Amino acid sequence: MPFTTSRGPFPATRMRRLRASAFARDLVRETALSPADFIFPVFVLEGSNQREAVPSMPGIERLSIDLLVAQAREVASLGIPALALFPVVPAERKSLDASEAWRSDGLVQRTVAALKDAVPELGVLTDVALDPYTTHGQDGIIDEAGYVLNDVTSEALVRQALSHAEAGADVVAPSDMMDGRIGAIRQELEAQGHSNTLIMSYAAKYASSYYGPFRDAVGSAGNIKGGNKHSYQMDPGNSDEALHECALDLAEGADMIMVKPGMPYLDIVRRVKDELKVPTFAYQVSGEYAMHKAAFQQGWLSQEAVMLESLLAFKRAGCDGILTYFAVEAAKALQ
Numbered sequence: 001m002p003f004t005t006s007r008g009p010f011p012a013t014r015m016r017r018l019r020a021s022a023f024a025r026d027l028v029r030e031t032a033l034s035p036a037d038f039i040f041p042v043f044v045l046e047g048s049n050q051r052e053a054v055p056s057m058p059g060i061e062r063l064s065i066d067l068l069v070a071q072a073r074e075v076a077s078l079g080i081p082a083l084a085l086f087p088v089v090p091a092e093r094k095s096l097d098a099s100e101a102w103r104s105d106g107l108v109q110r111t112v113a114a115l116k117d118a119v120p121e122l123g124v125l126t127d128v129a130l131d132p133y134t135t136h137g138q139d140g141i142i143d144e145a146g147y148v149l150n151d152v153t154s155e156a157l158v159r160q161a162l163s164h165a166e167a168g169a170d171v172v173a174p175s176d177m178m179d180g181r182i183g184a185i186r187q188e189l190e191a192q193g194h195s196n197t198l199i200m201s202y203a204a205k206y207a208s209s210y211y212g213p214f215r216d217a218v219g220s221a222g223n224i225k226g227g228n229k230h231s232y233q234m235d236p237g238n239s240d241e242a243l244h245e246c247a248l249d250l251a252e253g254a255d256m257i258m259v260k261p262g263m264p265y266l267d268i269v270r271r272v273k274d275e276l277k278v279p280t281f282a283y284q285v286s287g288e289y290a291m292h293k294a295a296f297q298q299g300w301l302s303q304e305a306v307m308l309e310s311l312l313a314f315k316r317a318g319c320d321g322i323l324t325y326f327a328v329e330a331a332k333a334l335q
């Protein structure tokens with residue numbers, strides 16, 4: 001009689017009772033995903049009616065402003081609260097001083113204005129960093145040796161952030177990892193009457209090798225002088241340092257902090273959330289998206305289930321929201 005047991009001390013706690021029916025599983029689930037958890041990163045191009053695929057990011061396209069506005073309407077209708085905007089800057093607009101970054105009629109500034117005009121309820125985050133605008137692909141202004149100069153770069157970032165706020169950006173998101181730039185940007189925003197402009201700091205941004213497809217998307221892959229960003233982005237071996245970085249940016253006036261990349265760094269998210277208890281975000285970066293998509297295309301992983309599980313993991317780790325290239329697909333799956 002292999003399927004009967006002798007009577008006898010039964011387990012007082014049967015963990016499986018709450019897993020035995022769908023209603024009970026729904027009742028006790030600790031974490032859930034909603035479209036309101038997502039921020040959708042988008043790439044904007046010059047021109048009109050322009051659409052370019054990004055080969056290493058299947059399903060993601062660079063769009064001209066007119067097409068991006070149409071996409072933004074769809075994003076808002078899916079219940080996604082915000083976009084994060086990244087420009088594809090033509091080579092002839094790049095320079096050593098990155099002055100294109102704060103031109104009032106630059107691509108980002110025009111895109112922000114068009115988005116806020118057409119879809120005012122959709123939050124717009126802008127990337128504050130010089131890498132799309134420098135000829136050498138580093139996130140700041142460099143000296144003769146190629147070292148990124150902190151305080152000179154910070155001044156440029158202040159100009160860039162102010163130009164985004166003036167164009168109507170809801171959130172400026174410095175991704176450059178210069179020291180002191182959050183405080184400098186906050187001071188200038190206050191001084192210029194933008195006291196409600198939010199700052200989401202890329203506070204713990206690691207010198208990761210998962211950013212490759214993004215650099216393909218914005219066309220900065222080929223030209224990173226020196227080959228890496230180790231003198232300002234964090235060492236992947238460090239964890240305490242992430243808390244220090246986040247605490248500094250909060251003290252300087254950040255409203256929200258971000259850990260980047262995402263899935264390989266969810267231990268950092270958990271520590272930040274537990275210790276600082278502030279609005280915490282993570283970026284599921286291009287390489288994470290690319291490796292999922294590659295496996296989906298091979299039929300090696302099941303697309304919808306794995307996508308949603310990957311995003312749920314961010315919530316469980318403590319994220320209040322997730323920057324993800326899956327935002328639209330995931331929001332559709334959750335409708």
Ligand SMILES: NCC(=O)CCC(=O)O
Pocket residue numbers: 127129175210211212213214215284285286287
């Ligand atoms: N400052 C924005 C990024 O570097 C994005 C990286 C990625 O998606 O790989």
Ligand SMILES: [Mg+2]
Pocket residue numbers: 177178179180203245248249
């Ligand atoms: Mg910092």
